[in-house]
Amino acid sequence: MSDDRTFVIIGASQAGGWVAQTLRNEGFEGKVILIGEEPYLPYERPPLSKAALLGEVTVDSTYFWQQEALDEANIEVRLNTRVTAIDRDAKEIEIEGGDRIAYDKLAITTGARVRKLPIEGADLPGVFYLRTMEDTLAIRAAVKDGATAMIVGGGWIGLECAATLTKLGCKSIVVEAADRLCGRAVTPEISDWMYKFHTEHGVDVRLSTGIEKFEGNGQLERVVLPGGDTIDCSIAVVGIGVIPNVELAQDAGLEIDNGIVVDECARTSDPDIVAAGDVTNHPNDLLGRRIRLESYENAQNQGITAGKAMLDKAEPYSEIPWFWSDQFDANLQMIGLPQDWDETATRGDEASNEFVTFYLKDGIIDGAISVNNPRDLRVGKRLMQGKKQVTAAELVDPETKMQALLKR
Amino acid sequence: MSDANIEFHAVATTAEVTEDEPKAVSIGRMDIGIYKLDGEFYAIDDICTHAYACMTDGYIDDGQIECPLHGACFDIKTGKALTAPATIDLRPYEVKVEGDQIMVGVPKAED
Numbered sequence: 001m002s003d004d005r006t007f008v009i010i011g012a013s014q015a016g017g018w019v020a021q022t023l024r025n026e027g028f029e030g031k032v033i034l035i036g037e038e039p040y041l042p043y044e045r046p047p048l049s050k051a052a053l054l055g056e057v058t059v060d061s062t063y064f065w066q067q068e069a070l071d072e073a074n075i076e077v078r079l080n081t082r083v084t085a086i087d088r089d090a091k092e093i094e095i096e097g098g099d100r101i102a103y104d105k106l107a108i109t110t111g112a113r114v115r116k117l118p119i120e121g122a123d124l125p126g127v128f129y130l131r132t133m134e135d136t137l138a139i140r141a142a143v144k145d146g147a148t149a150m151i152v153g154g155g156w157i158g159l160e161c162a163a164t165l166t167k168l169g170c171k172s173i174v175v176e177a178a179d180r181l182c183g184r185a186v187t188p189e190i191s192d193w194m195y196k197f198h199t200e201h202g203v204d205v206r207l208s209t210g211i212e213k214f215e216g217n218g219q220l221e222r223v224v225l226p227g228g229d230t231i232d233c234s235i236a237v238v239g240i241g242v243i244p245n246v247e248l249a250q251d252a253g254l255e256i257d258n259g260i261v262v263d264e265c266a267r268t269s270d271p272d273i274v275a276a277g278d279v280t281n282h283p284n285d286l287l288g289r290r291i292r293l294e295s296y297e298n299a300q301n302q303g304i305t306a307g308k309a310m311l312d313k314a315e316p317y318s319e320i321p322w323f324w325s326d327q328f329d330a331n332l333q334m335i336g337l338p339q340d341w342d343e344t345a346t347r348g349d350e351a352s353n354e355f356v357t358f359y360l361k362d363g364i365i366d367g368a369i370s371v372n373n374p375r376d377l378r379v380g381k382r383l384m385q386g387k388k389q390v391t392a393a394e395l396v397d398p399e400t401k402m403q404a405l406l407k408r
Numbered sequence: 409m410s411d412a413n414i415e416f417h418a419v420a421t422t423a424e425v426t427e428d429e430p431k432a433v434s435i436g437r438m439d440i441g442i443y444k445l446d447g448e449f450y451a452i453d454d455i456c457t458h459a460y461a462c463m464t465d466g467y468i469d470d471g472q473i474e475c476p477l478h479g480a481c482f483d484i485k486t487g488k489a490l491t492a493p494a495t496i497d498l499r500p501y502e503v504k505v506e507g508d509q510i511m512v513g514v515p516k517a518e519d
Contacts, residue, residue: 018492044459064493297479300492322479331477374476378467403428 003030007310008093008101010083010248011109012036014045014296015277015303017064019107022307024073033076033101035083035093040133041067046296048136049160050326054167055140059133086252088270105310108249108260108268108275109303112242112294117152120213126220127236130157142235145169150223150236152211154181156325157239159194162203163327165237173204173231175211175223185323185334190357190369193350201328242294244279257281259292265314266306276306285318286385287337297322320381324374329353333374335381336367345392348373356380363389376402414502414513421508425449430473432464435514440501442510443484445471449503451512452487456480457496 007023009016012034020034036042043062051057060066070077085094086108092100114129116122128139143149149165151158154176162172174181180191181198198205212224214236222230244259255261255269259281266274266282277299281292297319305317324333330353341359348355356370356377365384370377379402383390386406394400419433420442430443432454441454441464452473454463461477468474472481472490480494487498502513 304492324477375465375467378474378476382467382469401428 003028005030005104006102007032007105007107008103009034009107009109010086010093011107011111011277011279012038012040012042012077012079013109013111013277014042014064014299015111015306016107016109017042018300018303019109019274019276019307019310020070020075021065021073022304023310024075026308026311026313028311030104031076032074033078034070035078035081035095037080037082038132038134039080041065041070041077041079043133044296045131046324046326048133049130049157050164052133052136053130053140053161053164059137062133083248086248086273088252088273091272104272106273107306107310108273108279109277109299109306110245110248110279111299112244112278114238115241115243117211117238117240119211121215121220122238124214124216124220125218126216126234127214127238129238130161131242139235139237143168143170144234147171147235148173148231148233150175150211150231150233151239152236153239153241154178154205154207155184155239155241156182156323158237159198159327160325161237161239162198163201166202167328170235171204172202173206173233174198175206175209175225177208177210179208181205181207186369187344187357187359189344193371197330197353198327242278244292246279249273249275249279264316264318265309266302266317267309267314274306274309276302282317284321285316286320291321291337293321295321295323320384322381330371331374332369332371333377334367334369335377336365336384338367341366343392345395347376347395347398358390358392358395360390360392360395363391365390379403379406382406413516415516416502416504416511416513418506418509419451419512420510422449422505422510423508425510428468430464430468432462433512435512438514440512440514441473442503442512443468443473445484449505449510450484451501451503452482452484453498456494457489457498458494463498 009019041063082096092102114131147170149170149172151162151174154174162174166172181194212226222232246256249260250256260275262280262282266276278294338359341361343360346357354372356373359367368380417435425431425442425444439454443450456475465476466474474481481491482498487500489497504511
């Protein structure tokens, strides 16, 4: 081997996997060590609340790369391995048990962990969170046909979970503390559509409702609401957001601000350390501000960016944020992080669950959300990227060919 | 592959496929996407090699089809996987036009 350098990646995640793969794709011939705390190869998280929870896919099929592909790329994967410290002076990391691994370049792709519900009974068996493969397998094992499932939190994870558990034969009840669903991510109109959509599919959605405590004798049996009312249930899934895993970076003295602070090329405040994925706070040129994203696309593309930066092939990364969610037979997709828009335009028919709503600011698309209409959304993304002038009237008009708007 | 092992099937008329609107067709158990690019017709597997999605529901730009689900891009003419998350190519099929019929050639054994 002509290159005797060692590049270490902390976090065998989607972002970490793409860092490793990118190093090889870009011709790096040194050693690549990918370290993961979980017992699994880097896997896709989207199926965890859907196909994997339904039991339609195997664990192996969620891997981004099978073991043979990683072997072929000569990526050394160390699973079940927890990193306890980064020693930037010695350029070494320490793993649980005390072993140290020297690095020439380091990538931090430690992702995020679930926010815990700090209430009584939250540690009872039967109360779950959903973030990892382990979580999904545990929920699946606990689900019984006809059971009542309490979903705490009406965000993306909660709603996907409610849909999947309903499909599995559970009676799903969603409690959301705010007065609408997905309040942080969508407009009140879309929240209303979601409420209607889930209610029509048999989900019992209760807004402006918190939970006082979980109760049960050695196993979850009921939740107690603030007024003292109780609801019997045998499982609960809590989805109230995640917290970036910044501690390793923080203890090593890297700059932290709602995530590890990186530049547009995924470089941290240490020239030998990059970071990517849910854990980073990064600048986004297209939005003109710093953001931290919890998304598939960001984990992938910022991971690729970080890999290139480790090889001094830095390329600025800036994309319009894009997310999706699948709930029952609805595929929702969103672009942008619209903050202030002056009008909206809905193309298609909300009642038939096939539409896209655009948010416009000064005649330019600032974001959009689609239901069962990914193609118009993708064109919308191009229109947004190109800052093309459009009117609400032409977006709403079914006679308008979206592609034609791009070409003028 | 020799021509003797290829069987052509009429799958669509030329009017049914435009540069902006591809068409999904089935031959036996195979799902195939028919595209028109620079006046020529092309056929590639319609199911994304990364996850289950119909590529013909995707977005066409610059000779590429982008998966509607995760955004992987493939070359319409060759089926080659161009961007993450896809790493495996879509299989391309031979196409010929007879009159106004688009004919797609698939291996006999797989039919």
